[in-house]
Amino acid sequence: MPDLFADIPVPPLAEALRPKVLDEVIGQSHLLGEGKPLRLAFQSGQAHSMILWGPPGVGKTTLARLSAQAFAGEFIALSAVFAGVKDIRAAMEQAEHYQSLGRRTILFVDEIHRFNKAQQDALLPYVESGRVTLIGATTENPSFEVNAALLSRAQVYVLQSLTxxxxxxxxxxxxxxxxxxxxxxxxxxxxxxxxxxxxxxxxxxxxxxxxxxxxxxxxxxxxxxxxxxxLTLNSRRFDRGGDGFYDQISALHKSVRGSNPDAALYWLTRMLDGGADPHYLSRRLVRMAWEDIGLADPRALQIANEAAMAYERLGSPEGELALAQAVIYLAIAAKSNAGYTAYKAARAFVKQDKSREVPRHLRNAPTRLMKDLGHGQAYRYPHDEPHGYAAGETYLPDGMAEPHWYRPAPRGLEIKIAEKVARLKQLDEEARRRRPAGDSDPLDGEPFSHE
Incomplete structure (x- = not known):
């Protein structure tokens, strides 16, 4: 007779070695060490709903299973990848049966961020009434992926990768x-x-x-x-759409802004190694050139754009070298956010300000009627003026004070730009002092001063 039990599947090593008690858990000492939140909760035996947030393979499922043991409850597990409202209702009926027997139910929802709003809402009344103690596991930021109402009823614990x-x-x-x-x-x-x-x-x-x-x-x-x-070399853990992704791009951007080429190169390489889209990274480099370098070194934008074009032409891996060299240049370039700050200030002003009329001397006059109405009249052509500059002229709407949004930083090329701006302002002041008495000056603001 054949042995009917000869082919019983052996559980994977990870399952066979899953901790049976809390002291067997490796890692998460910030939550499970003596006097730490989760250990105290498990020792008290007082169940509470919680969201376990962390990367894969750090013990979220293990802790959920151990909670049923610690809280002396029945354990029901759902995977949000496969379960729907029907499965939730079936689990609640089972929990109601356990409740009638005086037993507590721990409902574990793996990948809870995969539940849509309706499915998460379906859990609310049962969590609120205490029929179940919810333990959700997620690799995504609960602030964005879990309903606020559900989140307010659960304690969030952040788990970390193992050292x-x-x-x-x-x-x-x-x-x-x-x-x-x-x-x-x-x-x-x-x-x-x-x-x-x-x-x-x-x-x-x-x-x-x-x-x-x-x-x-x-x-x-x-x-x-x-x-x-x-070993089969798998790509490193990299979350292309979640917090891990944006944390790394943030680290890259801040390393460039902080003028640390080695750190910037490290984060760029980490993201490329993890599978980030090089086209996305090249766009971010262009953004960094504008936001954090600007006119302090205009070559930075040129190099960032050329690196993006080089990647388009060469692809991976050759094109990645162009991105790497662009990152190094951006990191060591002179830094200025003066242009970025000026644009944000101007945008904020325009958003809340009224629609001001264009002064007549600045208006377009392509027809005789427009000229008869005074459009473009008294406009001073700078190329015909001394120094190629119409000193004392105004280009803002009537009655609008000089906003002084752009203030060049004392770094890189903007040192020279600041000198030029100061010289032009000096010419404006001299022209206004020479203006005959009675001439109106539409500018109400203070003269520009470089800080």
Whole structure:
């Protein structure tokens, strides 16, 4: 007779080693250490709804399962990827049955950010009434992905990627308990930890992959070379649409603004390595050139644009070198946000100001009627004036004071620009002093002064 049980599937290593008690959990010491919030909550036995927010493989599901044990409750798990309102209602009926028996229900919703508003709203009355204690797990920022009403009824706990030391501790446990017949060089362990990238599940899956490869090769001692050949090199963890993505682009931008070329190059490389779209990165470089460098070094914009065009022509990986060199240049260039600040101030003013008329001397006069109405009359052509500048002329609407939005920074080319602006203002003041008495001056503001 054949053995009907010979092909019972063996659970993956990550599942087999899932902690059974809180003290077996590796990592998250900021939440699980002595006197820390989650440990105190588990020790008290007082259940409360919570959202566990963190990257993959840091223990969100494990903590949810352990909560049922700590809070002495029944555990119902839903995956927001597959579940709908019908599944939620079925879970609530089951929870109502447990409640009638005097038992508490822990409802775990994995990937809760995948629930739409209606599905999240369906949970509200049951969480509010206490029929279930909700534990949601998400890799996305709950502030954006979880309804405010639901979020207000749950405590958010932020979980962190495992450190190299914690991953090493995890590997030691796995080898001691399951794979004691294998020996690893230190370099092999370092390689495995590097590939794991802070993800405990990935770390154990890679270890399992090494175990299979070692069995096929008939070896028991693994070095770095074996690991490089045996492991499937997955791209590093990179969230193309969530907080991880925007945190890294923020770090890149701030490194450029902070004039640190090495840091800027690091974050650019991290994003390229993680799969960020180089076209998006090239657009961001152009934005940095305008926002943080501006007229202090106009070459920065030229270099950023040329790098974007070079990438369009060459593609990856050759075109990435152009982006890298642009990042280095932007980081070391003189910095000024004077143009950016001036534009924002002008935009804010126009948004709240009335619609002012164009002064007659500045109006277009393509027809005889417009000329008869005075359009363009008394306009002074700067090229016919001394210094190529119509000193004392005004170009703002009548009655509008000089706003002084653009104030050149004392860096790079803007030092020269500031000198030019100051000289032109001096010419304006001299022209106004020479103006005959009785002539009106439509400018009400103070003369420009460079700070």
């Amino acid at each position: 190299d030391a914690e991953l090493r501790q995890l590997l030691t446990r796995a080898r001691d308990q399951v794979l004691s017949h294998l020996q690893f060089d230190e370099a092999a362990i370092d390689t495995l930890i590097g590939y794991a990238d802070g993800d405990a599940r990935r770390c154990l899956n890679l270890l399992e992959q090494c175990h299979v490869a070692a069995g096929a090769a008939g070896v028991t001692r693994l070095d770095a070379g074996f690991m490089e050949n045996a």
